[in-house]
Amino acid sequence: MTDAVTDAGAPLLEVTDLRVEFRTGREIVHAVNGAGFRVAAGETAAVLGESGSGKSVSAAAIMRLLQSPPAFVTGGEIRFKGEDVLTMPLNHWRRLCGQEIAMVFQDALASLNPVFSVGWQIAEQFRAHGQYAGGEAGERAVDLLARVGIPDPANRAKDYPHQFSGGMRQRVMIAMAIALGPDLLIADEPTTALDVTVQAQIMELLEDLREETGMAIVLITHDLGVVADVADQVSVMYAGRVVESGRVRDVLGHPAHPYTLALLDSVPQALGKGQKLRPIVGSPPDMARIPQGCAFHPRCRFATEKCRSEAPPPVAVAPGRFAECHHAEAVFNDR
Amino acid sequence: MSGDPNMAPMIGAATAEQEAIILRERLPWWRLLMRDRFALVAALWIFVLLLCFLFGPELFGKAANALNLRGRNLPPGSIEQGWMMILGSDALGRSMLARLIVASRNTLSVALTAVVLAMVFGGVLGLIAGYVGRGVGHVIMRFADIVQSFPSLLLAVVVLYVLEPRVGNLVIVLAITRLPVYLRVTRAEVLEIRERVFVDAARALGGSRFHILSRHIAPVVAPTLLTIMTVDFAIVMLAESGLSFLGIGIQPPEITWGLMVAQGRNYLNQAWWLAFLPGVAIMLATLSANVLSNWLRIVTDPVQRWRLETPRDSDD
Amino acid sequence: MTAEAIAGDDGPILSVRGLVKHFPIGSGLSWRPETGVIRAVDDVSFDLRRGETLGLVGESGCGKSTVARTLLRLEEPTAGEAFFRGHDIFTAAEAELKEMRRRIQVIFQDPYASLNPRMRVADIIGEPWMIHPDIVPRAERPERVRALLESVGLRREHADRYPHEFSGGQRQRIGIARAMALNPQVLICDEPVSALDVSVQAQVVNLLEEIQERFGIAYIFIAHDLSVVRHMSHRVAVMYLGRIVEIGDEEQVYNRPRHPYTKALLSAEPTLDFSGAAKRQRIILEGEVPSPADPPSGCRFRNRCWKAQDICAGAAPALEDSSESGHRAACYFPEDTPG
Numbered sequence: 001m002t003d004a005v006t007d008a009g010a011p012l013l014e015v016t017d018l019r020v021e022f023r024t025g026r027e028i029v030h031a032v033n034g035a036g037f038r039v040a041a042g043e044t045a046a047v048l049g050e051s052g053s054g055k056s057v058s059a060a061a062i063m064r065l066l067q068s069p070p071a072f073v074t075g076g077e078i079r080f081k082g083e084d085v086l087t088m089p090l091n092h093w094r095r096l097c098g099q100e101i102a103m104v105f106q107d108a109l110a111s112l113n114p115v116f117s118v119g120w121q122i123a124e125q126f127r128a129h130g131q132y133a134g135g136e137a138g139e140r141a142v143d144l145l146a147r148v149g150i151p152d153p154a155n156r157a158k159d160y161p162h163q164f165s166g167g168m169r170q171r172v173m174i175a176m177a178i179a180l181g182p183d184l185l186i187a188d189e190p191t192t193a194l195d196v197t198v199q200a201q202i203m204e205l206l207e208d209l210r211e212e213t214g215m216a217i218v219l220i221t222h223d224l225g226v227v228a229d230v231a232d233q234v235s236v237m238y239a240g241r242v243v244e245s246g247r248v249r250d251v252l253g254h255p256a257h258p259y260t261l262a263l264l265d266s267v268p269q270a271l272g273k274g275q276k277l278r279p280i281v282g283s284p285p286d287m288a289r290i291p292q293g294c295a296f297h298p299r300c301r302f303a304t305e306k307c308r309s310e311a312p313p314p315v316a317v318a319p320g321r322f323a324e325c326h327h328a329e330a331v332f333n334d335r
Numbered sequence: 336m337s338g339d340p341n342m343a344p345m346i347g348a349a350t351a352e353q354e355a356i357i358l359r360e361r362l363p364w365w366r367l368l369m370r371d372r373f374a375l376v377a378a379l380w381i382f383v384l385l386l387c388f389l390f391g392p393e394l395f396g397k398a399a400n401a402l403n404l405r406g407r408n409l410p411p412g413s414i415e416q417g418w419m420m421i422l423g424s425d426a427l428g429r430s431m432l433a434r435l436i437v438a439s440r441n442t443l444s445v446a447l448t449a450v451v452l453a454m455v456f457g458g459v460l461g462l463i464a465g466y467v468g469r470g471v472g473h474v475i476m477r478f479a480d481i482v483q484s485f486p487s488l489l490l491a492v493v494v495l496y497v498l499e500p501r502v503g504n505l506v507i508v509l510a511i512t513r514l515p516v517y518l519r520v521t522r523a524e525v526l527e528i529r530e531r532v533f534v535d536a537a538r539a540l541g542g543s544r545f546h547i548l549s550r551h552i553a554p555v556v557a558p559t560l561l562t563i564m565t566v567d568f569a570i571v572m573l574a575e576s577g578l579s580f581l582g583i584g585i586q587p588p589e590i591t592w593g594l595m596v597a598q599g600r601n602y603l604n605q606a607w608w609l610a611f612l613p614g615v616a617i618m619l620a621t622l623s624a625n626v627l628s629n630w631l632r633i634v635t636d637p638v639q640r641w642r643l644e645t646p647r648d649s650d651d
Numbered sequence: 652m653t654a655e656a657i658a659g660d661d662g663p664i665l666s667v668r669g670l671v672k673h674f675p676i677g678s679g680l681s682w683r684p685e686t687g688v689i690r691a692v693d694d695v696s697f698d699l700r701r702g703e704t705l706g707l708v709g710e711s712g713c714g715k716s717t718v719a720r721t722l723l724r725l726e727e728p729t730a731g732e733a734f735f736r737g738h739d740i741f742t743a744a745e746a747e748l749k750e751m752r753r754r755i756q757v758i759f760q761d762p763y764a765s766l767n768p769r770m771r772v773a774d775i776i777g778e779p780w781m782i783h784p785d786i787v788p789r790a791e792r793p794e795r796v797r798a799l800l801e802s803v804g805l806r807r808e809h810a811d812r813y814p815h816e817f818s819g820g821q822r823q824r825i826g827i828a829r830a831m832a833l834n835p836q837v838l839i840c841d842e843p844v845s846a847l848d849v850s851v852q853a854q855v856v857n858l859l860e861e862i863q864e865r866f867g868i869a870y871i872f873i874a875h876d877l878s879v880v881r882h883m884s885h886r887v888a889v890m891y892l893g894r895i896v897e898i899g900d901e902e903q904v905y906n907r908p909r910h911p912y913t914k915a916l917l918s919a920e921p922t923l924d925f926s927g928a929a930k931r932q933r934i935i936l937e938g939e940v941p942s943p944a945d946p947p948s949g950c951r952f953r954n955r956c957w958k959a960q961d962i963c964a965g966a967a968p969a970l971e972d973s974s975e976s977g978h979r980a981a982c983y984f985p986e987d988t989p990g
Contacts, residue, residue: 050848050849050850050851051818051819051848151938165939165940166711167939168939195710195711195875195940196710196875196876196877196916196919196920197710197915197916197919197935197936198710198939199919199921200919200921200933200935201935201936203921204935222848222849223849223921224849224923225920225921225922225923226921228921228922228923229921229922252923262850263849263850264923266849266850266852266853267849267852267853267878267923268856268878268879268881268882269878269922269923276857276860277853277856277857277882278853279850279851279852279853279854279856279857280850280853280854283818283820283821283851284818284848
């Protein structure tokens with residue numbers, strides 16, 4: 001994890017060996033098992049993984065949104081601008097939250113308060129952090145709505161969340177998140193529930209905002225196409241660990257981990273017409289009972305005896321790239 | 336296709352490790368009961384009541400009717416006069432304990448029958464009203480409105496006064512007054528459940544209305560009705576008590592807890608236990624029915640039950 | 652190709668003409684007249700040939716799921732006709748409808764909601780035989796259930812389990828096994844992989860393809876993921892706000908889209924192309940899909956279309972052939988490549 005070098009010195013966000021458990025009384029679910037990645041200022045870092053990979057739990061851990069119980073952070077560090085997020089005092093965190101880090105969620109309807117108007121909720125960002133008050137906060141909210149592309153913002157600011165379509169609601173959430181000009185925006189599956197044309201609009205909006213303000217984006221998604229489109233860096237997660245990371249072109253164009261390779265082989269975009277899709281055999285593991293050794297070994301076509309017993313260390317297959325696999329070199333050269 | 340056993344798998348067969356499913360050890364119901372202390376106590380109490388119901392009048396009938404004019408209105412708590420008097424005695428010196436046990440049969444049979452009748456008829460009407468809707472549904476709902484708009488006690492009084500206050504009539508009247516609740520709740524649940532995708536799937540398979548109602552909708556509604564039944568239990572017992580007090584419920588020498596409460600009202604100052612103890616009996620019966628029904632809800636719902644079971648490492 | 656022939660053995664297995672479905676707005680119980688109507692499906696016609704897959708794509712609100720539900724008679728159509736091998740679907744009486752339901756089956760989008768959580772997998776897959784008892788004798792059913800399970804890549808012992816013990820992809824396969832129990836000739840797949848993870852989608856898609864190859868079942872494959880539709884379909888119909896705006900062979904529609912909406916849709920799809928070429932050519936549509944309760948007059952796409960002229964607000968354009976036969980678009984200014 002620590003070999004993922006990005007440019008320009010200290011990273012904006014650094015997650016190291018994060019471990020999160022869910023204790024349900026009957027068993028322990030190891031949602032995150034030693035995940036780590038870095039985000040440099042101004043870049044878009046994607047965390048790519050399927051259900052159960054631990055990507056959303058990691059994001060929630062970074063934003064200190066996990067409820068304890070049943071979730072417990074049992075190891076690792078999260079550093080934002082060098083400060084330890086997990087141990088800092090709550091009021092210090094509250095100040096950072098919104099002003100320097102913000103988050104956008106998948107389901108805007110569930111994340112917005114249904115009984116307050118959209119303009120009020122955005123203005124609340126300002127009021128809560130002591131910037132602007134009253135009327136001026138309201139005006140700034142309208143400005144923000146215009147910035148994110150909502151037509152007729154002055155009137156729409158008085159509307160309630162359910163009066164907006166899915167794409168518009170997502171824009172509202174983005175407006176709320178960027179209101180105070182954060183340096184880092186975490187977007188958890190921001191476009192998964194949206195149509196493809198709306199998805200394109202939202203991703204373009206995020207790109208524009210990033211260029212304009214220089215903020216970094218952590219994009220959590222399962223959509224390979226979105227990652228290929230907008231991200232600079234990608235960390236691929238499986239069963240709670242980051243199994244491969246590096247620049248997007250490199251990782252997706254020339255993978256070094258069997259899981260990434262298999263994932264790329266399984267999408268229709270990867271094929272010529274008439275070829276059959278090549279799915280990954282089986283299903284993701286039960287996170288309460290992760291296989292010994294390498295978590296992916298039951299489904300991996302490169303698996304050997306070693307993979308069943310020993311957890312693979314990170315292997316640097318090229319500068320700035322690594323993969324956690326005993327056979328990383330073989331996979332890398334397999335193309 | 337339809338499952339020709341000679342047909343090869345269409346996609347690669349996976350090993351158990353590859354196609355992991357989240358396993359739990361299947362526990363038999365009595366193990367689950369042992370785990371839940373409250374439910375266990377409730378089940379034991381209900382078992383005791385069952386024994387009283389089956390054997391009470393035969394074993395304790397004599398003691399319940401044995402007059403003992405020297406031991407009248409004995410307070411509970413002492414066994415000077417014998418074990419029978421541990422809960423005291425009434426105005427005629429009869430053992431409270433024996434009378435409570437004997438009365439359980441009538442009480443439980445009236446209450447259970449009334450509640451079950453209300454649930455069955457109310458539930459069926461609710462299923463029809465919810466699933467068929469339109470004209471039939473409207474008619475059924477208006478019927479429920481009419482029944483509910485009569486004060487139930489008044490309705491009972493009128494009916495029982497006109498007809499004889501026989502046990503059968505009493506049960507029917509009690510059932511009718513409780514019916515609308517089951518009807519409405521069932522209908523409301525049916526309206527929601529019938530929109531679910533697995534109901535669509537069953538319709539697309541060609542399932543008749545009856546098939547869908549019985550296999551998909553009724554099992555989902557049943558737990559809710561079960562819970563209402565346990566609460567209704569107490570309501571019916573107390574309603575019966577009120578009617579008995581008015582003299583149109585159970586007639587002496589037949590005895591129920593409700594009638595005992597009614598009879599004991601006049602002696603609240605001198606002999607509080609005459610009304611209190613049967614009241615406690617009603618409360619304990621309802622409480623255990625309630626606790627046990629909560630446990631039953633969990634046990635009969637595969638998803639909830641699964642959460643109570645312990646995880647295991649391998650398949651059967 | 653899209654023959655209007657009455658279905659003999661050569662004709663289309665499923666034929667839809669002028670399908671219309673409107674939903675009234677406002678409570679069905681009130682005495683007031685309807686305050687408005689949602690025009691979910693407005694004049695949709697297409698044929699489905701034996702053994703082929705017709706992809707039906709479009710975004711939310713375009714009416715594709717409503718088309719499916721109406722064909723299955725989970726909803727009653729407002730107008731229009733549909734024929735399965737010559738038999739009228741919409742006017743079929745109960746007995747005939749039940750018989751038709753053996754032949755036209757469905758897989759739903761949500762693997763978590765489409766299986767009754769209180770039923771064991773064996774009962775779920777065996778339910779079709781309970782409803783149609785003459786297909787498989789009772790004694791043979793348990794074994795057939797297990798064979799069906801194995802054929803979709805699950806394990807025999809899974810038959811005693813409950814749906815919540817399985818993952819999304821596994822549940823979807825259980826749903827497929829259930830649909831296949833009746834040996835259907837048409838399978839309507841309503842967004843079967845949208846709710847699944849990427850790698851799991853491939854399993855289900857392969858399974859569906861395998862089934863089609865072996866049993867010659869015709870599919871109506873409804874999805875919003877263009878790449879999956881492209882992979883699976885022989886022909887594709889693109890829907891927008893209740894109407895089909897373009898229909899043709901998969902190769903024609905994807906490589907030479909004629910309708911502006913199809914072009915925009917295709918360009919918006921994220922690709923795994925790193926050269927950035929796709930991105931530069933991307934058409935970002937303005938605005939949002941209008942409400943189906945109040946669609947624009949004439950061509951419904953006109954207020955987001957960069958080619959719109961006055962004529963587009965008048966009569967709605969009909970699906971017209973181009974020089975390529977069978978490749979039709981409903982537009983007054985289609986993107987026709989010359990020659």
